[in-house]
Amino acid sequence: xxxxxxxxxxxxxxxxxxxxxxxxxxxxxxxxxxxxxxxxxxxxxxxxxxxxxxxxxxxxxxxxxxxxxxxxxxxxxxxxxxxxxxxxxxxxxxxxxxxxxxxxxxxxxxxxxxxxxxxxxxxxxxxxxxxxxxxxxxx
Amino acid sequence: xxxxxxxxxxxxxxxxxxxxxxxxxxxxxxxxxxxxxxxxxxxxxxxxxxxxxxxxxxxxxxxxxxxxxxxxxxxxxxxxxxxxxxxxxxxxxx
Numbered sequence: 001x002x003x004x005x006x007x008x009x010x011x012x013x014x015x016x017x018x019x020x021x022x023x024x025x026x027x028x029x030x031x032x033x034x035x036x037x038x039x040x041x042x043x044x045x046x047x048x049x050x051x052x053x054x055x056x057x058x059x060x061x062x063x064x065x066x067x068x069x070x071x072x073x074x075x076x077x078x079x080x081x082x083x084x085x086x087x088x089x090x091x092x093x094x095x096x097x098x099x100x101x102x103x104x105x106x107x108x109x110x111x112x113x114x115x116x117x118x119x120x121x122x123x124x125x126x127x128x129x130x131x132x133x134x135x136x137x138x139x
Numbered sequence: 140x141x142x143x144x145x146x147x148x149x150x151x152x153x154x155x156x157x158x159x160x161x162x163x164x165x166x167x168x169x170x171x172x173x174x175x176x177x178x179x180x181x182x183x184x185x186x187x188x189x190x191x192x193x194x195x196x197x198x199x200x201x202x203x204x205x206x207x208x209x210x211x212x213x214x215x216x217x218x219x220x221x222x223x224x225x226x227x228x229x230x231x232x233x
Contacts, residue, residue, distance in 0.1 A: 037164045119164050119193040123171030136194050 015121040015130045016043040016069035018077045019114050020062055020084045022055045024048035030078070030111045038118040043069040057084045062091035066103060074127025076134060077105045078114045102127060108134040144175075146216040149208045150227035158201035162231035167196045169226055175213025177223065181205050190223065 017034060021027040027048035034044050045065035050056030066075055077092075079085045085105065092103050104127055106113050113134040120133035152158055158166070158181070170177040170190035177190040181201035187210070188195040201207055207227050211219040 037161050038168070115160070115164065116193045116197070119167050122168050123191065125171075133193050138194075138198070 013071070013073055014042050014124060015074040015076055015117075015127050016045070016071055017114055017118050017121065018062070018065045018069060018075055019044065019046040019048075019110065020057055020065070020077060020088050021046075021048040021080045021110060022057060022084060023080075026080065026110070030114050033111060034114050034118045037115055038122055042118045042121045043071070044114075044118065045069045057087040059087045059090045059094070062088050063094055066091060066095065070099065070102075072102055074130065075103045076117045076121070076127060076130050077103065078108060078110045078117065078134065079105060080110045104131045106131050106134040108137055112137050144214060144216045145210065145212045146220040147208070147210045148220040148224040149206050150224045152201055152203060152205050152207055152227060153230050155203050157203045157205065158196070158199060158207070160197065163196045163199070164193065165231050166223065166226060167191060167193045169222055170196075170219065173211070173213070173215050173219035173222070175211040175216040175219045177209065177211045177216075177219050179210075179223070180208045183208065 019027050019030045027046035031044045031046040045068045047061040047065045051058050069075060077088050079088050088105050092100055116137045117130045117134040120130045178187040179190045180187045181199050182205050188199060190196060209220045209223045
């Protein structure tokens with residue numbers, strides 16, 4: 001399941017965020033937090049759950065989420081556990097090479113990392129900076 | 140910070156929860172809109188931190204009643220300080 005929000009004033013010049021959780025509710029909730037706390041200048045896509053409707057992640061849904069918000073400025077992916085990361089890596093590997101270079105999976109807690117990454121992205125920062133901010137997060 | 144146009148300001152944090160997550164994000168986003176280097180500290184004894192760093196601002200954990208000090212250095216330093224002070228004074232509304 002993929003859900004994407006493309007608000008009118010979202011700038012393609014800002015790094016976009018993709019949230020991948022085993023749970024569609026967690027993914028949606030994390031995306032809601034980003035939109036409420038950071039605003040809509042940053043495009044956010046989220047996906048969660050396996051194709052059968054249970055807990056899990058789905059490579060095709062992750063791929064669709066990345067493609068939905070893709071910008072050459074970059075896409076930062078936040079994941080929760082195990083399969084979310086490996087399936088996200090598979091999805092990234094399926095992207096054309098020139099696009100793949102602009103997509104990064106962040107080693108950060110999914111909710112906090114998404115909010116921090118989006119806050120950094122809202123100021124027009126590069127994907128390297130956005131990823132670093134997400135990964136530096138310590139409560 | 141030295142040289143160029145420098146500005147300073149301060150405002151008291153009225154929010155009962157202090158500089159919590161949403162205000163921290165708002166302050167960071169606002170600071171990022173200025174070219175000047177912008178720093179803040181909680182109280183006169185606090186360490187100055189980069190107001191454009193989401194992690195630094197989130198970690199500041201400035202409490203209710205504390206004074207947030209703002210300083211900026213650069214072409215739009217005065218505007219940056221005025222904007223951040225105004226944000227704190229309106230209790231991070233809007």
